[in-house]
Amino acid sequence: MTGGKMGHYNEMFEGESVRDPYARLSQWVGTMPDDFRQMKQAEAEALFRRIGITFAVYGEGGDPDRLIPFDMMPRVFEQAEWRKLERGIKQRARALNAFLRDVYGRGEIIRAGRIPARLVYQNEAYEKAVVGIVPPRGVYSHIIGIDLVRTGKDEFYVLEDNCRTPSGVSYMLENREIMMRMFPQLFRNNRIEPVDQYPALLRRTLESVAPPKCTDRPTCVILTPGHFNSAYYEHSFLANLMGVELVEGQDLFVDGEFVYMRTTTGPRRVDVIYRRIDDPFLDPLCFRSDSMLGVPGLMDVYRSGGVSICSAPGAGVADDKAIYTFVPEMIRFYLGEEPILNNVQTWTLWKDDDYKYVMENLPDLVVKEVHGSGGYGMLVGPKSTKEEIELFRRKIEANPSNYIAQPTLSLSTCPTFVEEGIAPRHVDLRPYCLCGDRIELVPGGLTRVALREGSLVVNSSQGGGVKDTWVLSE
Amino acid sequence: MKLRISHETTYRYDRPIRNLIQSLRLTPSIYEGQKVLQWQIDLPGGLRGPGFRDGAGDWIEGWTLRGPAAEITVRIEGRVDTRDTAGVLRGHREVIHPLAYMRATSVTRADPGLRDLAASVQAGPDLLDLSHGLSRAVNDAIAFRPGVTESHTTAAEALALGEGVCQDHTHALIAVARERGIPARYVSGYLHSTIDGEPHDAAHAWAELHVQGLGWVGFDAANRCCPDERYVRLGSGLNASDAAPIRGVATGSGGEELDVRVQVEEMSQ
Numbered sequence: 001m002t003g004g005k006m007g008h009y010n011e012m013f014e015g016e017s018v019r020d021p022y023a024r025l026s027q028w029v030g031t032m033p034d035d036f037r038q039m040k041q042a043e044a045e046a047l048f049r050r051i052g053i054t055f056a057v058y059g060e061g062g063d064p065d066r067l068i069p070f071d072m073m074p075r076v077f078e079q080a081e082w083r084k085l086e087r088g089i090k091q092r093a094r095a096l097n098a099f100l101r102d103v104y105g106r107g108e109i110i111r112a113g114r115i116p117a118r119l120v121y122q123n124e125a126y127e128k129a130v131v132g133i134v135p136p137r138g139v140y141s142h143i144i145g146i147d148l149v150r151t152g153k154d155e156f157y158v159l160e161d162n163c164r165t166p167s168g169v170s171y172m173l174e175n176r177e178i179m180m181r182m183f184p185q186l187f188r189n190n191r192i193e194p195v196d197q198y199p200a201l202l203r204r205t206l207e208s209v210a211p212p213k214c215t216d217r218p219t220c221v222i223l224t225p226g227h228f229n230s231a232y233y234e235h236s237f238l239a240n241l242m243g244v245e246l247v248e249g250q251d252l253f254v255d256g257e258f259v260y261m262r263t264t265t266g267p268r269r270v271d272v273i274y275r276r277i278d279d280p281f282l283d284p285l286c287f288r289s290d291s292m293l294g295v296p297g298l299m300d301v302y303r304s305g306g307v308s309i310c311s312a313p314g315a316g317v318a319d320d321k322a323i324y325t326f327v328p329e330m331i332r333f334y335l336g337e338e339p340i341l342n343n344v345q346t347w348t349l350w351k352d353d354d355y356k357y358v359m360e361n362l363p364d365l366v367v368k369e370v371h372g373s374g375g376y377g378m379l380v381g382p383k384s385t386k387e388e389i390e391l392f393r394r395k396i397e398a399n400p401s402n403y404i405a406q407p408t409l410s411l412s413t414c415p416t417f418v419e420e421g422i423a424p425r426h427v428d429l430r431p432y433c434l435c436g437d438r439i440e441l442v443p444g445g446l447t448r449v450a451l452r453e454g455s456l457v458v459n460s461s462q463g464g465g466v467k468d469t470w471v472l473s474e
Numbered sequence: 475m476k477l478r479i480s481h482e483t484t485y486r487y488d489r490p491i492r493n494l495i496q497s498l499r500l501t502p503s504i505y506e507g508q509k510v511l512q513w514q515i516d517l518p519g520g521l522r523g524p525g526f527r528d529g530a531g532d533w534i535e536g537w538t539l540r541g542p543a544a545e546i547t548v549r550i551e552g553r554v555d556t557r558d559t560a561g562v563l564r565g566h567r568e569v570i571h572p573l574a575y576m577r578a579t580s581v582t583r584a585d586p587g588l589r590d591l592a593a594s595v596q597a598g599p600d601l602l603d604l605s606h607g608l609s610r611a612v613n614d615a616i617a618f619r620p621g622v623t624e625s626h627t628t629a630a631e632a633l634a635l636g637e638g639v640c641q642d643h644t645h646a647l648i649a650v651a652r653e654r655g656i657p658a659r660y661v662s663g664y665l666h667s668t669i670d671g672e673p674h675d676a677a678h679a680w681a682e683l684h685v686q687g688l689g690w691v692g693f694d695a696a697n698r699c700c701p702d703e704r705y706v707r708l709g710s711g712l713n714a715s716d717a718a719p720i721r722g723v724a725t726g727s728g729g730e731e732l733d734v735r736v737q738v739e740e741m742s743q
Contacts, residue, residue, distance in 0.1 A: 104529075109569060121573035128574045131529030254495055255538050256521045285497040285721045296723040297495040297523070300536040304524030 008414040009152045010424055011075065015356065021076040021472055022185055022415075025192050029073070029415070029422065036373070037072075037417065040182055047178050047437035069465035072182075073429060075447045076415045082193075082443055082471040085148070085156060085289075085431070086463065088340035089441060093144045093433040096212065096318045096336035103317060104131050107385060109333050115326045120317060127279060127314030129286055133303050136209040137437055140312040141319075142274075143202070144433045148341070150412035157342045157409060159428065161327065164311055165276050169432050170234040172446045173241075175197060175468040191473040193443035199241035201434055202274075202444065204421045210271045211308050213257070218271035221261060221274050225277045225293045235276050249277075254297035272308045273298075279313045308414035310383045321404050322348060340432040344409065350401035358405040359396070362389050365405045368394065380456060382408050410458045411456055414467065416449055426450045428458045443471035475557070476511070476741040477705040479664055479679070481550040490542035492666060492726035494520070499662070499709035500550055500719045501533035504608040505566035506707060507559040519543060531568035532709035540724065548720060553741065554706050561700030563682060563690040563707075572684040574659040580715045582648045582681035585630035591615055591646075592653035602691070605653060605683045607694040612647045618696055625714070641714050643695040647681040648713070657684040659710045660717040663690060666738045677719070677736050682710060689691035706738065716736045 013020040048067055077085070102108055103120050120126060128187040145166025147159040174194050180187050203220060224235040226248050239246035251262050252270060260267040275282065282289040286299035301307045317323065325346045325385045328339040347354035347365075355423035358365060367379040379392040396403050413424030431445030447467040448458035481500075496517070501718040502510050514534060523536030539546060578584070584592065595611050597604035619637040627635075632642035645658055651658035658681055665678035680694040680701055692701040701707070711717030724730070 105569070117571065117573050122576050123569045124577070126574060128529060128570045131571075131574070132569045133529070163487075253493070254523065254536070255540075257524045257536075283725060285495070289715060289721070297497060297536055297538070300497050300524050300526075300534060301533070303528065304526040304536075306524055 006193060006390045008424070008426070009150060009155075010414075011150070011412050011427075012415045012424075019315075021081075022079045025074065025076060028186060028189075028365075031378065034421075041417065043182060044072060044178055047181070048174070068171070069099070069449075069451060070178070071449055071465050071467045072179070072181065072449055073415050073417055073422065074468040075429075076468050076470045076472065077444070077473055082242070084154075086441060086443075086459075088156070089144075089146050089431055090439045091335065091337060091340050092146060092158065092161065092327060092440055093141075093435050095327060095330040095334050096144060096161060097141055097435055098458050099137055099330045100163075100315055100318050101134065101138045102166050102334070104140070104314060109330065111135045114329050114333055115323075119322050119326075123317050123320060123323070125279075125314065125316030127317075127318060130303065130312065130314045131298060135307055135312045136211055139209055139435050140433050141315045142209060142310040143169075144435065145430045148429045148431070149409055150245055150427075150429075151410050152412075155342070157344045159344060160318045160321065160324060162430075164278070164316045166432065167231045167276075168429070168446045169198065170237045170432060172444065172469070173237075176444075179468045190470070193471040193473055195442045195444050198432070198442045199238060201440055202238070203242040203244065205400050205434040205436035205438075206272045206274055206308075206310060208346070208438070209308050209310065211305050213306050214271040219261075219269060220272040220274060221247045221252075221270050223247055223249065223273050223275040223277060223295075225281070227442075229276070230258070231276065231327065238274075244274075249292070252295045252298075254295060254301055256284065257301065257304065257306045259295065259298060259301050270307060272310065274310045279316065282309070282313060296471055321346075321368060325404075344406045347405040349396060349403045349405065355400055362393060364408060366398060367392065367403055367405045368409055370402055370404060373412070380408065383454075383456065405454050408456070414447070414449065416451070416465075416467075418451070418453075424455070425453070426456050426458065427467070444469035475555070475666070477553065477554050477556060477664075477666055478737075478739050478741050479550065479552050480734075480735075480737045481664070481708065482735045483548045484545065485547075486545045486731040486733070487543075487724070488728035488730070489496050489726070490497070490544045491546075491724040492541045492545060494537075494539040494541070494722060494724045496537045496541070496720055496722035498535045498536060498537065498548070498720055499532050499717065501535065501708065502552070502554050502663075503531060503563075503566060503707045503709065504538075504722075505559075505707070506564040507557055507701075509555040509560075511553040511555055513554075516549045516551075518547060518549070525715070526569075529568065529570045530710055535551050544651075546717075550737075551686060556703040556706060558702040561692040561702070564714070566690070572657040572690075575659045575684065575712065576652055577650075577712065579716070580654065581626070581628045581713050581715075582645050582652070583630065585633075586650045586652045587633050588630055588646065588649045589653055591633065592650035595650075595654075596674070597651065601656060601685045602688065605651065605656060605685055605691065605693060607684075608650050608654065609647055609681075609695045610698060612643055612650060612695040613698045616643055616646060616695075618643075621668070640694075640696040644679045644681045645684075645713060647695045650680070658682065659709055660713050661710045662714070662717045662719050663708045664706040664736060664738045666706075666740065677734070678705070679714065679717075680705070680708055 018026045071234040141163035145162035206220045208220045222239045280288045281293040283298040329338045363381045369377040416425040433441045447469045450458045517537045520539035521538045525535040605681040623638040629645035648658040682690040707720040
């Protein structure tokens with residue numbers, strides 16, 4: 001095991017010496033025989049198969065039965081590192097919700113000239129049906145997944161915010177579960193902050209945003225598009241752990257001023273819906289009239305305060321890649337604070353100067369679609385051939401406003417088990433921030449790792465895997 | 475003008491339905507051009523659900539009905555006092571930003587034909603002139619003829635056909651206005667009589683364009699005019715379906731037959 005290539009921050013090694021948080025882990029790995037490791041890797045895969053956690057992360061599609069590779073080598077954060085990340089994430093979550101409250105209300109940030117009106121009001125995700133409606137506690141996005149990368153000891157960048165229905169949290173929980181089952185001694189020898197309180201926190205968060213018309217303990221449900229959805233496993237997994245019902249649209253109906261769930265003992269009123277279906281499919285009476293996945297009349301009940309929907313319809317306007325560039329501005333405008341976490345410098349191709357710069361520097365840049373996700377439809381300049389770059393150039397020329405560009409970041413690496421032993425591989429991190437009456441997050445999140453040597457793309461559809469993420473106690 | 479409105483929508487089903495849910499945008503807007511003297515919505519056998527005013531200023535009311543029912547009727551009776559504001563929607567409380575009405579929908583998307591039509595209108599810097607010009611251009615390009623188009627016909631198709639009804643004129647005007655950078659939306663309502671005084675007993679639709687300095691201004695491209703005291707405004711949306719006075723889903727039904735009767739009469743003093 002060595003420190004690997006220069007230029008990339010190695011989270012485990014500083015030169016030839018092991019960094020503090022990895023000290024114990026390093027001993028553990030050092031004494032591990034190869035055949036033991038291979039045996040354990042096979043055991044981990046068997047466990048994942050048995051649990052059935054084989055869906056694609058982050059709604060990337062693809063083969064729903066494909067197993068996402070699990071890497072047994074954990075990623076480790078020190079308490080102090082995590083505290084800073086946590087503050088930065090909570091700050092961002094507060095600003096994003098303040099922004100949503102504002103753009104569905106008076107639009108002060110636009111009146112103040114800080115964000116162009118066009119980017120907000122003409123955004124595909126801006127939903128005029130919820131303008132003027134303030135959800136309980138003014139929270140629009142209740143579960144925010146913030147994708148982070150690290151480039152140095154104290155340098156973290158936010159790649160994107162996910163304010164709609166970020167997935168992958170079941171991996172965070174399962175990765176931990178499996179590590180604890182396979183290596184109990186590791187957890188005795190290291191003081192690792194737990195993550196298994198996440199389902200209880202999520203339920204508490206949902207209950208805390210029950211609508212004003214709810215007087216008893218709120219009834220929460222998870223609304224799924226169904227078993228053919230790539231994240232269905234996660235929906236049922238979370239419903240189980242939270243102790244709430246998993247329902248499809250047809251299990252719910254509107255009667256009078258409320259939404260009810262069909263049960264064997266008769267209809268039961270539903271107060272909070274954690275929906276894992278997209279806005280256009282929520283209610284055929286308000287959005288797409290051909291949708292069979294939603295609940296007819298749901299939006300009228302929502303808009304009159306009879307039920308809460310998490311995340312709120314229209315929350316997506318806060319997380320597209322064009323709005324992303326303004327999040328630091330939101331933090332200053334709404335909170336009067338300086339951003340704790342950095343944004344990646346972003347060139348927006350609908351601006352002439354930016355366009356010119358990007359087209360002249362394509363081989364050095366990462367170019368993404370404004371509404372793209374899952375690592376598709378993007379160009380990683382330094383990793384692309386001349387032909388690929390020219391092909392992409394023509395796509396940009398055809399529709400410049402569909403793209404943004406960013407510098408290629410020098411992502412940190414973590415030691416990862418590979419064929420030849422252990423080698424550094426690039427990683428990112430998605431913590432899940434919960435917003436209700438309080439803003440909370442469990443220590444850690446989901447670490448994705450690019451398993452191909454040198455690859456910067458951590459998406460599971462592009463050869464990415466996952467790791468357990470540790471935050472060490474003080 | 476004091477208008478008495480009676481509007482009955484009857485659905486007859488092949489097989490009795492199990493459940494019905496509707497979202498109604500069937501209450502006149504509140505603005506300087508109209509005052510509601512009396513208004514009643516009834517859906518016999520149904521349960522009144524949530525009612526609220528949305529961000530566009532429309533009153534929305536939900537109704538549910540438990541079957542079995544072979545026939546249901548939505549019945550409106552009301553009286554409205556209207557006056558001519560030259561089409562300007564003055565004093566209307568709404569909070570949605572006009573730019574939210576710049577997005578295309580499948581029925582209001584501009585094709586090359588609509589783009590040409592939009593470009594053909596010459597106008598000075600005055601947006602009101604341009605709006606009138608666009609409305610007249612749509613009226614010239616699409617002749618009024620019932621029965622040739624249907625509810626899913628797009629603005630582009632109606633223009634290619636050169637014929638249509640008020641829904642088609644409105645979709646086409648929305649498309650060309652947006653093409654010229656003017657936010658535009660679909661308005662549904664009632665009309666007392668046509669411009670030449672002939673009685674007109676159907677529900678009606680027109681467009682509103684957002685003109686800098688004036689706000690939303692109505693344009694009835696089908697009748698080559700702006701709405702006046704003969705018009706009763708109900709609500710708005712991006713297109714006919716988004717602004718529909720009735721959106722509903724019935725479960726357990728086979729086919730349905732629809733019967734709509736609208737009467738808008740001037741009240742004798």
